[in-house]
Amino acid sequence: MNKQETLEAQYSKILQEYMNNQSEQALYAAQQFSRTALAKKVPPEEIISLQKNAMQQLMPDLSPEVWHSFDILLEVMTAYGFAFREHQSLLDTQKELKNEMEIASNVQDTLLGTSVPTVDGLEIGALSVPAKQMNGDYYHFVHDGDHSVNVAIADVIGKGIPAALCMSMIKYAMDSLPEYRKDPSAVLESLNRVVEQNVDDSMFITMFYGMYELRSNILHFASAGHEPGFFYRGKDKEFLDLEARGLLLGVDKNTKYKRYEQAVEVGDMIILMSDGVTECRTDEGFIERETLISYINEYIELPPQEIVNKIFRDLERLQHFQLRDDFTIIILKRTK
């Protein structure tokens, strides 16, 4: 198609060709034409006018009734033009919003930023992927010299922007509580008070807080209603639930959190996650924790970071690439 040709001439030529031979070729040309017209934002009522003009040119002797009938089609398509124009405007709005969300998600990354610590004898893998642009899951590491590696994993009930707003507060609160950092129950108890005071009544947060003592190789942990993790015993090749009881953050400001312990041997792994991992909805319903274990088992010999990457890829595919919830998984493996 010659670019200098007007849309009118192009349309007329396509119509004429099709009237001569009814070829698929001409229909394909019509589709290509529509691509150009859409790119030029030609509204649909304009297309009706092109059709009518081309027909008048090619079949000038048709009865006036035929031309009248186009007035009705034009009227209807002008109303469809409303939707067409609104579409343009929505696309612009959406582009702007996407852009804003991208900036926000960068701000969030900076605000919530944490880095996976490098510790002799401990391999760590971590991955967190938001379902939408903003993440309502959160994890945080604190490497306290020779003493311990602390890990927090949290999930706001709710997704997207509201959840992200909450999380930035939690992060700030965690940073403001250095003196309690070492004790999981004390950490959850103070965060609980912050959430209860600052966040509105319909927002709750689940959190798992663990302190891995490097000298004794004991994991001390507490949970505020968070999805239970797994403890993988390397010697027996078996998975156990890392069960811990405790109320969600933000329900009752006087909640106490019990502290649990787990001794960790060489080859053992601590697997933490958010409910977005287990509540991965597939064609056959949610996957079971059993199914998840079988996925992890497949990659059990790989380094933790590779395990978490591969599990995400598999579960993403199972869900046809549409995450319903934020997805976070962390693995700590004692290697010596």
Added chain:
Amino acid sequence: MNKQETLEAQYSKILQEYMNNQSEQALYAAQQFSRTALAKKVPPEEIISLQKNAMQQLMPDLSPEVWHSFDILLEVMTAYGFAFREHQSLLDTQKELKNEMEIASNVQDTLLGTSVPTVDGLEIGALSVPAKQMNGDYYHFVHDGDHSVNVAIADVIGKGIPAALCMSMIKYAMDSLPEYRKDPSAVLESLNRVVEQNVDDSMFITMFYGMYELRSNILHFASAGHEPGFFYRGKDKEFLDLEARGLLLGVDKNTKYKRYEQAVEVGDMIILMSDGVTECRTDEGFIERETLISYINEYIELPPQEIVNKIFRDLERLQHFQLRDDFTIIILKRTK
């Protein structure tokens, strides 16, 4: 129109009527028809098919060429159907996002919540309206018993969600600094360190912090690059700039902020605002501070809350109801 009739029968009836008399009435019926069709999400290619079928019924003897020509129109409109279907989907996404933003904006209100203090001898009006759903402006009052009323007004460079994320951190930081609360320069200096550390390099915040001493009736204040307010001297009926110099928060962690003073007499007013008030773009360009003063002057005898409401209404109208920036204005008036 009978609701039991199929779309096809309705269309055919409208077309027939129009072919008989070419009345505006029939065209109006066609527009009403399109309303129904759009509500039923009938895609545009279906309308072409309705037109063709109705014509075949009403003018069965037209040449085959006429019917062939509709194949081309159908092909083009099927591609327009892509846009139509995407529009439905965008509307759904947008509804979801709106909903999310509304929740987020409620979360923000709870996180940032402040109430205008009631103080004998001081009348206060405050209004903050976001340009989009989330507010990147912020104000905060602290009423410190008999000692003082403190007021902060801040504006994140940037709008919408990223700005809102930043503000929730600032609020949290302000709440964590009770011991410095009374000194404007110290407040700005500590907030500056928080912003510098936690926020990414492209985000800056302007802030005005004022402490109104109730016994001496002196306003102590400092500013981090914030839009200068006005001081209205009731006795002379004149407006002065409440000028204060200081770098934006987040630029340099060692910034020092100078503390200024203004004695306030009965009938005087302190008028604080964000640049969204002065950078209100109208058909004739931005309004001048002079123009703003003339607006304020019109309502000068009213209570502060009514003044700020009326100024917003006027400036909203001037901008044809499209705010380009978050809008915040605060007025403190000494009444005795």
Added chain:
Amino acid sequence: MEIQSCVSILNEWDIVAARQLGRNVAKELGFGTVDQARITTAISELARNIYLYAGEGQLCIDRLNENGKAGLRIIALDKGPGIPDIRKVMEDGFSTSGGLGAGLPGVRRLMDDFNIDSNPGEGTDIRATKWLR
């Protein structure tokens, strides 16, 4: 130079009369059939808004001639309840009329210029112009 004709909007038939008036003026001024359809569609929307939300009002058509440029202005006036939040009704995707993309933002996009003034309790004044190209 403005020559103005008006139709009172009291019932649904008056919407048709307003459309007819607009179409006649548009034809006279030399607007093509596509623009005629757009103008009458915009008139329909505005007249229907008066009928539905204000109960009664007026729809007027101005013939414009500015520096040799001809145009048509639709003026929709009513003394109805007014629009409490104009920013809201000018938002996309939430037309109260149920028409996809219709409502006031739709009318604004169909025309070249669009102005609205409304005060709660005092009524609404909408002006929309299309210029002949």
Added chain:
Amino acid sequence: MEIQSCVSILNEWDIVAARQLGRNVAKELGFGTVDQARITTAISELARNIYLYAGEGQLCIDRLNENGKAGLRIIALDKGPGIPDIRKVMEDGFSTSGGLGAGLPGVRRLMDDFNIDSNPGEGTDIRATKWLR
């Protein structure tokens, strides 16, 4: 019961051949003209994607018959570079083809079923089905 015919996609003319194949099968199965147009439009998009992004591939048409329900399945196969981020290409409003609302999300909405499988470096397998009503 599946009977499959294929067209190799190497150049733009093959897109037309694929469309023709799809239209013939659709007609035989008894799809109306509107659905025929939808099916060929979907074929166009998928064949064009192969031509533009993979260089070469195959477009096959299956005749389906499940529990007495007839249907047509389009299968687009290539051994091209694959799609690195499937979540991204399935998003609205950001079609790489430039066509408003077209691209893979557009095809998914035109058809009744849609499945995609793609691995970087291994190619892409897209299946889209339309059932006769």
